[in-house]
Amino acid sequence: MTSPPTSQARRVVLFFAVTLAIITYVDRVCISQAAPAMQAELGLTKIQMGYAFTAFGWAYALFEIPGGWLGDRIGPRKVLMRVVGMWSLFTVATGWAWNLWSLVVSRFFFGMGEAGCFPNITKAFTNWFPSAERVKAQGILWLSARWGGAFTPLLVGWMLASGGEGKFGLGLHYRWVFLIFGLLGVVWALSFYRWFRDYPKNHPSVSAAELAVIGETLHSGDHSMPWGKLLASRTVWMLWAQYFFMSYAWYFYITWFPTYLKEQFTGMGDMQRALLACVPLFFGGIGSILAGLLSARLDVWLGSIARTRRWLGVLGMGAAGLMLSISMQLQTPVASVLAIGLAALFSDLAMPGAWGACMDVGGRHTGALSGSMNMMGQVGGAIAPMAVPLVLAATNNNWTINMGLFAVSYFLGAICWAFINSDERLHE
Template sequence: MSTPTGSAPSHPHDRPTRTRYWVIVFAVTLAVIQYIDRVAISQAMPDIAAEMKFTDAQKGMIFSAFTLAYALFEIPTGWMGDKLGAKSVLIRVVLWWSFFTAATGWAWNYVSMLVTRFLFGAGEAGCFPNLTKALSTWLPKVDRTRAQSLMWMGARWGGASAPLLVVLVMTLVSWRAAFVVFALLGVIWAIVFAKWYRDNPKDHPKVNAAELELLKENAANASGHGNVPWRELATRPTMWLLWGQYFFLSYGWYFFVTWLPTYLRDERGLEIKSNVVMKWLAAVLEGWFSPELTLKILAAALSGTPLLFGGFGALLAGQVSSRIIARGGSVTRVRRTFGFVGLAGAASLLMASFYIRDPLLAMIAMGMAGFFNDLTLPGSWATCMDVGGKYAGTVSGSMNMMGNFGGMAGPIVVGWVLTLTNRDWQQVFVVTSIIYSLGAFCWLFIDPVTPLEKEEGKVMN
């Protein structure tokens, strides 16, 4: 075995270095930044809409412009990572979306905002497929589900912090300047990542021979290639089911990061202080802030609940499933169980949250819907890694593409339903719960372990 560039020869009995775990740190950090940049607009939208006179339908289209681009560019950016390596693609897309995060604050009308959010989505599309590509290269299989759970925990907690972060930043600067502040986070990440990361672990000076031995099964994943078995990808039933469940999951989940702040303000705004705990918190905050800002802070904190709980769901699913599998449990059975229970639970709890009148208890129920939603995530993305192999970037990109078509449809449908029903939020919750249930059904039949290629260079028939 070759010795990593710049490192001293390792004795066969040396303990493996732990350089690989820094890739998880980079993944989690970028996931946090990506979700802060993505979710910020949902909290800022009431102020944006008031300034630019956007209708509900226009707000839905702006939310969906991002997800349309995000979906369309998933496969191209995932394929680019497979062909060119994750490093160059990640640096490019992070700098791209950071620019258009700042540009969101420069928009002057509906069309300019629509175009900016579309271009922003085109950049963010490359994030998770290429992080998945990096993890499939740098981590042994036993660590992959756990790594995905940590990455998605970071993503959700970044999204959970975004509403409150936006409100607090907007107390100091305008909503326009706030987007410039958030853009700087991605620029800093890209600079540090460019200096540290290597597409192939053997090229990193901090990796010793013992750690390379742990990663030898990933050697094919590190090489660049573009010969994706598209026919196998497009004709395998499991891929369609995997795409379907992620479409349905994302349709439901995007409610939390687009329309939820509006729902809380319009439907629940007068009720937020009716809960004893919330009333006490309001009294404390009003010692520092105005009643109007206090209400915004409480609403922002509540709107982050589904993502906060979702982070715990992703973490729990990754840790528990990894331990069960390590003890000999069936990978297929474990992933199907978490997928089905997760989406079925999200459907039930989301609907229940609408009928619970106490605002804090209602948001706990909605938070638990987010928790169950994210029980599905580690298994979904680990499936892309196991099924995709050296094509993990393309496979995960295809799944995320379908998911974001669902994410694109969700905000538009909510806008239409509100318009057609004279803002009847109950119908929004009914439709979303049904969609979640369809995703649960898909998981009963997914084969999460059989790869596109049984062995190097041989595509399955």
């Protein structure tokens, strides 16, 4: 007598996570490609556009911990439905901004909504995946997020470009682009809320065999914010610091990188720059999935999951800093952007391990820990978009100093990883 097949409902959970990651980065990166048109129409300077970029970053940072903690308290189903609906509304509002302050306010509330995304996806993964599958799931998630962002410049460039002889483009005003992307989020939120349950044992599609594979993931006990445990842990401090440094450099790719290409390589056309703007996030996705796929083998070779994460973090972020340093010495657009892309690939070798460490170290406090780590990352992400134009203004529009700061940030992140021990447990 054959046993009934094991259900695979957790694959549907991964599908929802992947599609949300794509929507998240599409909505987030869209503004960088539309920025020149928005600046021209609204009469904004670079520094004023930097206010809009950094408003998102600060809101994203400030609401990470509340968003993650709320997921621990009431579950990711309710939180994700609400925050996705919220940021989709303000994606649309971004396109309809009429001056600087309406744009800044829209981006702030957009960031407030997106803050709850990845901590609650991580909480859902903690509930739905056995520990052996979590880093692989995070690798697939971040591959999707990066590639969603990677192809957004090309997609938005095509949507904005005017069609004509020998050209392809929809010729849409940027307002309609933001409207279309906002509606995608609304569809996702309604579909997810209808299907998802916070725990697999409460879902009708999950068989007893799949429950046995997943194991017990219901964490009982106090879900209050564990500030004492967080602040007493060196691993937590280092997770916060490495994510700050990683995000400081990473936000260059999703904010000022198209402007950098336009000013550094003036001989290229708009679509050529849009293609090159895809490179860092495309390569970053490769780094994320490589980390997810290689982790199991490296765990055996190095002797533990904690060592694998540490070495991928140290070597990945160190190599990222080196590649950015090399990119500054290269004069041709393709070679320089390829080096920047490799920097993104190497830095993202640390990404799945960072979120996997939050799941293992955090336990029932996963939402709080991952939210606090992402909060620190977004502080770096909020500082970078504002620092870039200020440095340019102080150096006669010289991009070399900014690139050097991004490289140093990666090197500091590599040092942090040397002190991270993901065998530590906050909930024991």
